[in-house]
Amino acid sequence: MPARHLMTRRSLLALAALSAAASPAVGPAGHVKRPIVMATGLAGAPYGIFGRRLAREINRRDPALALRVRNTSASVRNLRLLGTGGADLALALGDSAADAFEGVGAFTVPDPVSALARIYLNYTHLVTDTQAGVSRVADLAGLRVSLGARGSGTVTVAQRVLSAAGVEAQVRPRYLGLDDSVRALRGGDIDAFFASSAVPARTVRELADGGRVTLVPLDGVAGILRKVHGPAYVDVSIPAGTYGQASEVPTVGVATFLMARSGLPAETAFRVTRAMFAARLTLPGPEVPGAYLDERYAIGTDPVPLHTGAAQYYRSVYG
Incomplete structure (x- = not known):
């Protein structure tokens, strides 16, 4: 099994900042609906339930977004859908996300995936x-x-x-x-x-x-x-x-990560991340102590890099 990448979170954020500088600034840019597919889990399973609620809350908070849920068997299937373009966003366990990014385990080659947030444990x-x-x-x-x-x-x-x-x-x-x-x-x-x-x-x-x-x-x-x-x-x-x-x-x-295909536009990734944190108090979370949708911990997705748009959101929070 290959060694995990040792890039630091500070390095990832710096890299994202350089990428963001070369892209258009994130802003309101009208309210054009963008169909966004989010792969979740089986309809009655934890990811299916959480994903349906997450999509509803994000759509309610940002009129420029239109998330549509795709029920699946969850993490590995979701990450493969991101790799093929069959989904734009996905819920996935952190170990499977790392495997997809590095092309190990269930993934024979690296998939073009990135993370928006570490959500809960x-x-x-x-x-x-x-x-x-x-x-x-x-x-x-x-x-x-x-x-x-x-x-x-x-x-x-x-x-x-x-x-x-x-x-x-x-x-x-x-x-x-x-x-x-x-x-x-x-x-x-x-x-x-x-x-x-x-x-x-x-x-x-x-x-x-x-x-x-x-x-x-x-x-x-x-x-x-x-x-x-x-x-x-x-x-x-x-x-x-x-x-x-x-x-x-x-x-x-x-941990559960909210993942994205790397080609998802930065503005869309920014909006999704921002709307998700705006909805954090209305989402079903764990009943035990721990980091749940907290910006201080959400960037902890190593070795999976943050999407450029997500990094823009976290910089807007931290200044």
Whole structure:
């Protein structure tokens, strides 16, 4: 696996400033509707829900924009759509975004993608039936495990967690979205599933309310993943009581980015970023402490560079 780029955020902002100087200034420039496609996630899944609300709030705040949501299986599929021009914006997990930018992992060549913002932190949920006898990742060997929907960033995270535990080749994989994974676990068709979500995940909480659910701890896994795959992975804990559990559960955190195709006009990227931050208090965010749509943290998208228009917005905020 190639080493991650070591360019600093200051360097990225400086580069964006040079690019911006050569482009027309961002301004009102009338109210011409621009059809903008944003790839999100499955309709009832976290990205699908968040993306629909985000598009509605952005359209409401800027009459020059017209976002249209495209439901997909999420991160990997979304980033491929950006690369081919099938979407202008996309929600994606930070590790998948880095892979797309660098042309590694699920991406055979680099895709022309950039970031508008780091939005919020996802918590990796490894959920199992208490009767499956799973207390650590290695116990999944030989069991039926949903890794997430094909084309989602959850699959990437799940495969890397299983690889770190040395059991990737030993599980019996299924590829189900979150809602389908919950139904399959409840029906006894799988033994465990992975999910990437802000906390709490509504469907996981509903499942936990019915009993017989265990959250498997992933303590120490984020550090292993950082060494192998780069800085996208952080150590976090699901707070005690979130799903009725007595104590906090250590796990792996991966940020969600709002991504853009690199060829998106700077003015459009500026307007989208500005409207998103104007709407931050009306968007569904995590219920746990952490950086959520905060300009101080939103530029933390390394190694993915900021889009020129997004960099213009952050300079307008900081002066």
